[in-house]
Amino acid sequence: MKFVSYQHPELGERAGYLQHDHVLDLALAQGHAQEQGRCLSQRPLPVTMAGILELEGEGLQAARAIAEYTANTQVASLPFALPLERAQLLAPVPRPRSFRDFYAFEEHVKTARGRRGLEMVPEWYDFPVFYFSNHNAFVGTDALVERPAYTKWLDFELEIACVIGKTGRDIKASDAAQHIAGFAILNDWSARDVQREEVKVGLGPAKGKDFATSMGPYLLTLDELEDVRDGDRWNLEMTAKVNGQELSRGNFRTIYFSFADLIARASEGVTLYPGDVIGSGTVGTGCILELGTDVHRWLEPGDLVEMEIERLGVLRNTVKEEGGSGCAILS
Template identity: 75%
Template sequence: MKYVTYQHPADGARAGFLHGAHIVDLERSCQWAQHKGRCDLQRPLPVALLAFLEGGPEMGARAREIARLLDEVGVEGLDFVLPAHGTPLLSPLPTPRSFRDFYAFEEHVKTARGRRGLEMVPEWYHFPVFYFSNHNAFVGPEQDVPRPRYTEWLDYELEIACVIGKEGRDITPENALEHIAGLAVLNDWSARDIQREEVKVGLGPAKGKDFATSMGPYLLTLDELEDVRDGARWNLTMTARVNGRELSRGNARQIYFSFAELIARASDGVTLYPGDVIGSGTVGTGCILELGTDVHRWLEPGDVVEMEIERLGILRNRIV
């Protein structure tokens, strides 16, 4: 399933799923299926995707049943079905419960540190590290991203995100995948000049990451990726383009610490909840900081940045 949050022309942000070239509203399609006697869920599906995830596996099972019913009867004339083309999408979770961003691709860490004349920190290999970022600053595909007035060194970061779908604490790596609702493309925008100064103090990054994180265009469930799964990693090509020119290329399977290990670390002594977002950190070659400004200048207003991950779609934003 490909879950989305779309902007309804009259009713605001609503949860749905992609069905071919259409978006199907979750709540209204459930009411329709119940009327037809084809949905045994006693309560309606929620309007918001966060509440949908909080409802547990039963919600996903009902959504799949609705999709099968639509395959049988078609979508023509149904007022809860909108064309995907032209319908604005928000981040799948416009306001996640929390956002932890890890630093899990070795190539990125080595290269970025090497450009600053630094060796690898031995402790990096001991356990995956992360920072908390602003979960209230998520933006979706095709939405403009303002360049903060305080930065001249605006950068993108090509990442993959997992969204937690099942509550858990002290989760083991062996059980971690059952806690994932799905994967999505993530762009962790960075103000590099601000980040460079604040980390010298021994904290952060903070303000250098505070202003925007892009996620989308949809949340893809793991059953759609079983054929490219290798344990707790996925063979998915990752690319980034600026103004149509490819700058970054990597693969999600190159991650040093798997998402299973990231989830285990994040949940050590702490409860994770449905709607928590966990970022992988930047894939190798996945940002201008790593590539160098001789390859591409820092981002400026008017630039269009596209993140693409195989199976997960294209996340496109324009800098303003």
């Protein structure tokens, strides 16, 4: 199932799902199903994705039942269906409870450090590491992303995010999949000149990552990926383009620490909650810092960054100058 959050022209932020190139509003679809005598549940479904996730398995199960109700209908005739090209998609979870971003692809770490003349840190192989980033700075596909005035070295990062769908603490790696609501594409925008100075202090990154994180276009549930599953990894091609030029290509299955490992580490002595977001870190070749500015300059206003991951769709954003005007580019 493909879950989305979108901006309803009259009702504000809403949870929905994709079906046949339309966005269907979950709460409105439930009401319609009840009117038709096709929905046994009388408990109103929350109108936002955060609310649905907070119900844990019950919310996602109810959403699936609603999707089954509309599966064999003429979607365009439904009053709560909006053509995808007219929908303003937000990040699947617009305001996550928290955001932990890991550093889990060995190729990225080796290459990025090598470009700075540094060897691998031996401790990197001992356990997955992460930092907390700004969970209030998430945007969705087609949103404009401002280049902060304090940076000239703006970069993208091609990643995968998982959204937690079930509360857990001290989660075993073998049980981690039960806590994943789904996967989405993630772009961890980075101010590299600021980040370079911050990490010298021994903390951070902070302002180097503080301003924006893109996620979307939808949240895909794990049952949609069973045929490409390889143990606790998934065989999914990942690419990134700038202004139509492919710069990055990798595969999700090359991740050194699996998401099971990341969830186990994140939940050690700490409770994870529905709506928490966990990022994979950058896939090999997945950013300009790793590729080098001889391959591509730092990002500038007007640049279109498109990230595509098999099954997960395309996440696109255009860079603009901070405080500048402009309209989002809709596909």
